[in-house]
Amino acid sequence: MKRGIFFSIIFTACFGLMAQSNYKVDPAHASVNFKVKHNGITFVQGRFDKFDGAIIGSPDQLESARVFFNVEVESINTGIPMRDDHLRSADFFEVKRFPTMSFESTGIEKVEDNKYKLHGKLQIKDVTKDVTFDVVYGGVVKGEDGTEVVGFTAKNKINRLDYNIAFDPDGAGIGKDVFITLFLEFKNN
Numbered sequence: 001m002k003r004g005i006f007f008s009i010i011f012t013a014c015f016g017l018m019a020q021s022n023y024k025v026d027p028a029h030a031s032v033n034f035k036v037k038h039n040g041i042t043f044v045q046g047r048f049d050k051f052d053g054a055i056i057g058s059p060d061q062l063e064s065a066r067v068f069f070n071v072e073v074e075s076i077n078t079g080i081p082m083r084d085d086h087l088r089s090a091d092f093f094e095v096k097r098f099p100t101m102s103f104e105s106t107g108i109e110k111v112e113d114n115k116y117k118l119h120g121k122l123q124i125k126d127v128t129k130d131v132t133f134d135v136v137y138g139g140v141v142k143g144e145d146g147t148e149v150v151g152f153t154a155k156n157k158i159n160r161l162d163y164n165i166a167f168d169p170d171g172a173g174i175g176k177d178v179f180i181t182l183f184l185e186f187k188n189n
């Protein structure tokens with residue numbers, strides 16, 4: 001009986017997903033970027049080079065779409081190998097224990113024209129918190145191969161201490177706030 005219920009739930013979920021469009025992030029035309037204040041006077045910038053994500057839904061009805069995103073933390077890149085190794089260590093991301101960061105949407109709210117609020121759960125290390133990204137929808141075009149491509153810019157600011165990234169907890173050398181900017185193209189599969 002339990003097995004029949006389980007397969008029925010899986011079938012319903014799969015059938016529901018097949019009825020919707022599925023867009024996969026195009027890593028060749030996307031970037032996951034961040035900046036953090038250094039010594040209180042300027043910023044250090046970086047990015048994550050390996051990530052994947054998907055949108056399930058329609059660009060015509062973004063409010064009912066679902067968004068999933070994963071980042072391989074090992075791929076952090078600030079352009080300084082010694083700093084990147086330190087960021088991978090237990091002082092910061094502990095990539096051996098926590099190799100990925102993830103985001104799953106809980107709702108999308110249209111603010112005006114092409115501006116949205118993307119609400120969801122962001123997991124970094126062993127902490128999951130509610131966050132909201134400010135999103136600008138760039139539109140939809142036909143790609144070179146004829147597939148539909150949608151574009152977005154998403155921005156947010158988080159406090160790294162909220163996610164147990166507590167090296168320099170006073171924020172004197174490394175700011176507490178991390179400014180996140182994503183430039184994303186998704187291709188229809």
